[in-house]
Amino acid sequence: xxxxxxxxxxxxxxEQESLANVHAVLHLCASGRLRCSEKTxxxxxxxxxxxxxxxxxxxxxxxxxxxxxxxxLLIHAGGLAEQAGSRLQLTARGRSALSKPGAETVRQxxxxxxxxxxxxxxxxxxxxxxxxxxxxxxxxxxxxxxVAEALAGCSAGEWITVDExxxxxxxxxxxxxxxxxxxxxxxxxxxxxxxxxxxxxxFSNWPMLEGRYTLCVxxxxxxxxxxLDVTYTDPAGARDDFRGNCAAEDLDCLSxxxxxxxxxxxxxxxxxxxxxxxxxxxxxxxQELKVLPNLDIVALSEIPVADRLVLDAxxxxxxxxxxxxxxxxxxxxxxxGRSLEEFSRFLGNRCHTELPSTVTxxxxxxxxxxxxxxxxxxxxxxxxxxxxLATLIANDRSLRTLCRPIGDRHLAIPPESGGAFRKGLRTxxxxxx
Numbered sequence: 001x002x003x004x005x006x007x008x009x010x011x012x013x014x015e016q017e018s019l020a021n022v023h024a025v026l027h028l029c030a031s032g033r034l035r036c037s038e039k040t041x042x043x044x045x046x047x048x049x050x051x052x053x054x055x056x057x058x059x060x061x062x063x064x065x066x067x068x069x070x071x072x073l074l075i076h077a078g079g080l081a082e083q084a085g086s087r088l089q090l091t092a093r094g095r096s097a098l099s100k101p102g103a104e105t106v107r108q109x110x111x112x113x114x115x116x117x118x119x120x121x122x123x124x125x126x127x128x129x130x131x132x133x134x135x136x137x138x139x140x141x142x143x144x145x146x147v148a149e150a151l152a153g154c155s156a157g158e159w160i161t162v163d164e165x166x167x168x169x170x171x172x173x174x175x176x177x178x179x180x181x182x183x184x185x186x187x188x189x190x191x192x193x194x195x196x197x198x199x200x201x202x203f204s205n206w207p208m209l210e211g212r213y214t215l216c217v218x219x220x221x222x223x224x225x226x227x228l229d230v231t232y233t234d235p236a237g238a239r240d241d242f243r244g245n246c247a248a249e250d251l252d253c254l255s256x257x258x259x260x261x262x263x264x265x266x267x268x269x270x271x272x273x274x275x276x277x278x279x280x281x282x283x284x285x286x287q288e289l290k291v292l293p294n295l296d297i298v299a300l301s302e303i304p305v306a307d308r309l310v311l312d313a314x315x316x317x318x319x320x321x322x323x324x325x326x327x328x329x330x331x332x333x334x335x336x337g338r339s340l341e342e343f344s345r346f347l348g349n350r351c352h353t354e355l356p357s358t359v360t361x362x363x364x365x366x367x368x369x370x371x372x373x374x375x376x377x378x379x380x381x382x383x384x385x386x387x388x389l390a391t392l393i394a395n396d397r398s399l400r401t402l403c404r405p406i407g408d409r410h411l412a413i414p415p416e417s418g419g420a421f422r423k424g425l426r427t428x429x430x431x432x433x
Contacts, residue, residue: 009233009261012060015268018226019102019281020056020304022109025071026090026098027309028054029081030338034072034088041083041118043072054305060219060232064256067224074225077118078109090337099342103279106225107272113221114148115141121216122178125255128198128209129189136184143176147217148273150174151227154263156270159231161262162218166211178209189247190254196247207241208254215257227269235259291347293356295325307350314343325359330366340367380413381406382432392428399424 028034028050035044043051052059052068060066072088075081080094090098097105120140123131131137150169154160169175179185179198186199188209198205223230235258242254253259271279289307290298297311299321314333315323330340340363347355384390387408394405402417402424413421425431 009231010060011229011231012057012223013229013266014223014226015229015266016226016281017056018106018224018268020306021054021067021071021224021226022075022102022105023098024054024056024304024306024309025051025075026080026094027306027313029072029075029088029094030090030098030336031309031313032087032089032336034081035086036072036076036083036088038083038086041073041076043069044086047072054309056305060223060230061234061256066220066256070220070224073118074109074113074221077116078105078112080105080109095337095339095342099345103268103271103281106227106268110222110225110227110272114144117144117221121220122209122213124216124220125212125257127190127251127254128212129191129196130187130193133184133187135180136187138177138180143178143213144217146174146176147214150214151218151222151265152273152275154265156265156267156275159262159264162211162215162260165263166207166214169210169214170206175206176210176213178213179205190242190245190251191247196245198245200245207239208245211241212255212257215255215260218263219257219260222269223263225272227265227272229264229266230260231262233259233261288352289347289350291351291355291359293358295358295362297323297325297347307346310343310346313338325362327362327366330363331370334366334370340370376414378415380415380418382411382413384409384411389430393425393430396424396428398427 025034033050034047036042036047037044048065048068051071052065055067059068072081075094076083076088080091080097081088082091117140120131120137121144122128122137150165150172153168153172153174154165179188182199185205186197188198190196190198198208218228219230219232222228235256236252238253238259238261242248242251248254265273265275267276267281268279270276288300289303290300292298296318297315299307311317311323313336314330315325316329318324330343333343334340344355344360344363347359382403384393390405390409390411393399393411394403399421402421403411403413406412422432
């Protein structure tokens with residue numbers, strides 16, 4: 001079909017913004033600003049707000065989070081971040097992804113979400129109640145795989161309305177069945193469990209359940225990752241396929257995804273979905289930085305949010321487009337797990353000239369000084385009554401590899417050696433108290 005022309009619709013080309021956003025979110029994670037519930041794994045409201053502000057073109061809606069909600073889940077499920085308490089922190093794979101092409105990372109995130117997504121997308125259709133009841137919903141992984149298969153069956157570069165996609169999915173038996181059984185279907189409802197049960201609405205179950213689930217996967221995850229260009233409008237009043245349910249008369253919409261009207265697989269999506277062997281970026285140019293001998297970094301034009309986050313992590317911002325390099329700022333970046341090599345590569349990729357010697361000297365000096373101290377972790381300190389006892393223990397055949405002398409009367413015991421050290425002391429005729 002041709003490009004939708006409804007004047008009230010928004011057409012969003014997601015490819016380039018996704019490639020910028022994936023790095024921006026990873027940098028947010030590296031700065032320690034992403035938090036998720038340890039129980040549900042869902043991002044906190046503060047995290048959603050922080051991600052929304054970092055997105056290159058903002059979220060799809062200003063009043064309701066879609067991409068800002070999905071990104072923390074995507075990098076977590078994709079193995080680029082891990083949970084440490086309530087905070088997300090980058091894994092080794094995530095730190096590596098900071099310097100890799102965004103397309104490869106996006107492909108990894110989509111494939112990982114399809115197989116190991118952290119939440120059931122159906123739970124994001126909050127208007128449909130009863131989902132938490134036992135034996136109501138089907139297994140999640142096959143549902144995602146069916147939607148991914150249906151999406152991969154679309155023609156790249158061609159718009160298709162979501163209703164046309166629904167028809168294809170039903171005709172080709174690509175239905176991400178939601179209710180486990182007829183009994184489970186009766187447990188799902190709108191507003192009121194008796195009058196709003198979906199067991200009454202046989203004629204509209206597919207668009208209300210399978211259809212809404214499909215919309216969520218497409219809008220919140222595929223479009224967020226930049227696989228799909230989308231045409232959408234405000235969800236209120238966008239669809240009326242739930243009006244047959246007598247309890248729905250006061251609902252403006254069934255989900256935040258109701259306004260999705262049409263999708264088009266773009267070049268990035270074709271690569272990620274296996275419809276193309278390679279990816280060739282269709283637009284966008286890397287913004288330029290100028291690094292001055294006085295250690296100032298100047299943005300010659302507006303730069304992506306991800307680049308601002310990098311500069312904020314390694315340098316001190318002195319104006320809207322100027323950052324100043326200092327040893328203190330570089331050391332602070334190292335303390336958060338950042339890499340000076342990564343920063344040098346970042347500057348080199350964005351400058352058309354070699355870095356001034358003052359800059360390379362500063363970075364090399366900070367790297368040299370930081371390598372002279374090593375964190376050995378927590379240890380147990382044991383005090384001996386006299387130097388002779390400390391020497392006896394430190395030189396004992398079974399104990400000397402489990403401790404390290406500190407001064408003339410103290411021994412440092414690594415946490416992992418505590419049990420063996422105590423056992424060896426007993427053999428020697430001593431004990432700790």
